[in-house]
Amino acid sequence: MSNDPLVVFTPSGKRGRFPEGTPVLTAARQLGVDLDSVCGGRGICSRCQITPSYGEFPKHGVTVEPGALTDWNAVEERYKSKRGLKEGRRLGCQACVMGDVVIDVPPESQVHRQVVRKRAEARQITMSPAVKLFYVAVAEPDMHDPSGDLQRLRDALAEQWQIKDVQIDLTVLQGLQPKLRKGGWQVTCAVHLGPQPRIIEVWPGFREAPIFGLAVDLGSTTIAAHLCDLQSGEVVASSGLMNPQIRFGEDLMSRVSYSMMNAGGAAEMTAAVREGMNDLFGQVCAEAGITRDDILDMVLVCNPVMHHLFLGIDPFELGQAPFALATSDALNLTAREVGLDLHPSARLYLLPCIAGHVGADAAAVALSEAPDKSPDLLLVVDVGTNAEILLGNTEKVLACSSPTGPAFEGAQISSGQRAAPGAIERVEIDPVTKEPRFKVIGSDLWSDDPGFAAEAGKTGITGICGSGIIEMVAEMRLAGIVDASGLIGAPEQTGSARCILDGRTYSYLVWDATDTGGPRITVTNRDIREIQMAKAALYSGARLLMDKFGVDKVDRIVLAGAFGAHISPKHAMVLGMIPDAPLDKVTSAGNAAGTGARIALLNREARDLIEATVRGIHKVETAIEPRFQEHFVNASAIPNAVEPFPILNSLVTLPEVSFNQGGDTGGGGGRRRRRG
């Protein structure tokens, strides 16, 4: 056995003997320990910080003496005095092994560090971004052996970082020569890694500042952008914007129609969404205090119509059977070629689309929620103007989309509004008195709590948001104000003076502040109809996938989407919006599409993974499935005309009331909503 000092790395447990004087970074690399370095061991980047431990380590069979590492050298001292180092930390490239030693690699020194996700059940993101920085020393030109500056830079990347056959953007080549000289033949390169690695920016010397990427979820209604530090993985700014295409149509189909009816309409919408995205990126840059030029990578997820319009492809074919996509594969583009104003060489990755109605956003949800990795049968419902639905487990995954329309986002509801301070978001209705109590966004008090009036005075009580309307309708059903067919009862039927005649049907009065000049908030029977259609569309999509999977129930349900996070599982089930399931198995994933985009931004292997996964997903086209229509009709009832919902019935009692008076036959009927 060698007498060379033994080096034990934690937390990996990797160990080996190295000659005295071996830098810790070298030992780590030889053992395959995940220790970062951007400057290649030059004591500049401090990414290789390690913490040596001293004393007895019976577990490792090692005693670490005080002189186990070399003393601080000039490079390390200079770094510490200029930039500071945490107590106990050393630079792995400078500290050399002199005796047996135990060395801890803190998480922030790992290349493949993990980004913590908030939810316990979520898988962690391992850092492996597509765009990374590499610091290199480049050979100077030699007249006797002429070669281009680029060729020597390529050689340096191959020798110092094992990046072979690297290409370069013309714009970077144009500015390369002065940068190499300004940096004294030492430069930091941003390299887009992939089958064909490409230099997308070069800075003279060592670049201290981080570089950034954007994860963008382009929805029909909202565009959400998350700005991420491509080294730490941290989200440093998030912002959202209304999709400016809304002026061309609220839902997807009305936008497709706009392009069909107006020459140049598609191009107008393309310009509008790109302009909106550029505005949004300006906001996130301002929030983070960076410039657009610091953003070198971007991942975009969206539904197929948004995808085509964003890319400048007329979505005409998506408006009619067979709903053919121009392309379903993932796309690697530059931000510039689609008119986005980021770094001139910034890259853009679009996740693959699953089918004509199931887009890159659904692929992103699949990446984030990974039904294909779930041992139990998982239903993922991404609630939005258009709902993406995934059902699967490790055996197989099915996907479809369903046109829920904008009702869940508060649109087309008489007192509906977006989730903002003053909006009713929680509701309870006393089944005996039929009196409502509620909470508004911006206050923790219920409306019957003392002090509510004062609190609510700050925001006002302005309307009902999406999650509020779900609770409202479900509570009305539980309180016997609405029957299974979706009819609101007359005061004489319900025993409540809050049921008031409103044309030929009744409305339920939630709040009346007209005497003080405030609003009067009611739920009309038309509102109930809108919610019935939206929830029926959503349920029948899920039910169709269950048919195709050959099951009657699912083990788990994840509600995704910005709005999905706020839905009360019990009320969603009373409404019959989701299949019957144990309430504790219904969880929220927040903006899962956005999270999927962030995963693809921070981990390039995830891009390969989701491309492969998507190829394996079985797509179901709701538009051509006869049973979809049947499910839709059944699901128009509250909760459902045929499904038994046994778990729900064990938790609540649904009053057996019927307010049909022979006029409106209720039930939402077979009217199929346009895709939204």
Place this chain on the structure above:
Amino acid sequence: MSNDPLVVFTPSGKRGRFPEGTPVLTAARQLGVDLDSVCGGRGICSRCQITPSYGEFPKHGVTVEPGALTDWNAVEERYKSKRGLKEGRRLGCQACVMGDVVIDVPPESQVHRQVVRKRAEARQITMSPAVKLFYVAVAEPDMHDPSGDLQRLRDALAEQWQIKDVQIDLTVLQGLQPKLRKGGWQVTCAVHLGPQPRIIEVWPGFREAPIFGLAVDLGSTTIAAHLCDLQSGEVVASSGLMNPQIRFGEDLMSRVSYSMMNAGGAAEMTAAVREGMNDLFGQVCAEAGITRDDILDMVLVCNPVMHHLFLGIDPFELGQAPFALATSDALNLTAREVGLDLHPSARLYLLPCIAGHVGADAAAVALSEAPDKSPDLLLVVDVGTNAEILLGNTEKVLACSSPTGPAFEGAQISSGQRAAPGAIERVEIDPVTKEPRFKVIGSDLWSDDPGFAAEAGKTGITGICGSGIIEMVAEMRLAGIVDASGLIGAPEQTGSARCILDGRTYSYLVWDATDTGGPRITVTNRDIREIQMAKAALYSGARLLMDKFGVDKVDRIVLAGAFGAHISPKHAMVLGMIPDAPLDKVTSAGNAAGTGARIALLNREARDLIEATVRGIHKVETAIEPRFQEHFVNASAIPNAVEPFPILNSLVTLPEVSFNQGGDTGGGGGRRRRRG
């Protein structure tokens, strides 16, 4: 032995037996016979035309009966009636084998047909362009198995043409869907072949019209473009334009200086040359009657300064040692990203540069003249404002460049002019009478022939072009009007009244038409000095390569360049412009750089070849070779102060005259011309 019919293909001699009913195209493909097809055997493109032969073929041991091929079918009949077919021709995809048959594949039906080059010693160009057309039938979309239109097009290219993993330009993707439908799911694709094949255009149905490529030689003084049919290889139009950068400086170094002295100067020159090229492309399109959109590929060759300025790279570093190129490798770009107005997806290939002063034009000359394939030692001199010089054989190849300046192009010569009607291009001086006779461009008569005056009246006698000035100075030396040091003698020394005092030196009067209001054409002693410096630069570059090669003489000399083609070998040798060699071993290659560009345009394998060849070329930097200066001083004498030129001396007698009168010491001195 099988009883299947025997099929013998000529001229390849490939033969095999095939079941009755096998289409000739299928048989050819199975035997690896080079038979073209763009439409994939659908009877549309007619590229697979063949000529069956009937009767006895003892050489092949075959008797071909009249029924050896099936009768004309409907597809073939329709093709013939609509488009016509040459007598005896059949469509190889329609005619099927029914008996033993001999089938000739005419040159125009070969994929890898050869393009005939004019010179006997030149290697043929085998057609294998980087951009090719492929006609495919694409599967229609299927809702039950959704996939993008692009994915089905990719599948079709893989199945029908074995082109795998094909990518697409975003601009093509944007218009893909309507084209597929307009073509009834049959489209013609232009694919850029390479390690990563890419669809760069799609047309509905079968594209009848040819596609084109440009071979462009961007010189300091002239830009020359050759428009080639990418299927036949034929040059369909050629045109040239003055390089608009000339207004920033006549030679390369003055342009580099311009960019150093003027902020934004490099960008101005970049814009100027790109604009000039776009004008030139407009000319060639007009000449050929095509549109810019029909041009899908382009190859560019140029010297390093032109290369950098064209690409938008400041040539600053090329103006000073160590003359570092930004990049020396070949570049694959799009025409659009360098501001060229061709098809929106047109590709652009730049040949590699050899060194800081030896550019892609020299690489193109190496590709065209192939010194690396020459068994005897070959000197290639590309004469231009900057001369590229290659010396080598199959063992090794050396390269350098030498700054000859624009004198050979008629600039900086008092009566100099570009080669145009009226310019003196041939000269003889009677050694006894010292009287000149000459020919002008545009007339076949010598100036002392009867009728010359009338002929010359049409064009005038306007000046002396480059090849004319070489003959003029050489004839003056041969007639004893100029001595070895380059001094023109006084009338009393030469015995000619045509030697007239002009300031402190003498001029030689060639033509005087001042009495009729015409020009007075003289050769001044300053003109002689300019020619001495130009030829000395050229010779010393060649001589330096000979030193490095370790030889005193070369076996063959090729003079290249638009101007090189017109140089008289004897006169060039009297001048000492090229090394001593048998006159029949000095040939002209015309615009070899342009030919190299054309080879790279028509044969993509030639691109790989020249990239490998260039890596093996040993570069010699004249600026740092002390012997260059010594060679230059010696070569300033006419023909040379130290070299014996034995072959030249066996052909001509150079008068031993000396006109030195103690004033001007002659000989051109050591003044080094700036790179031009």
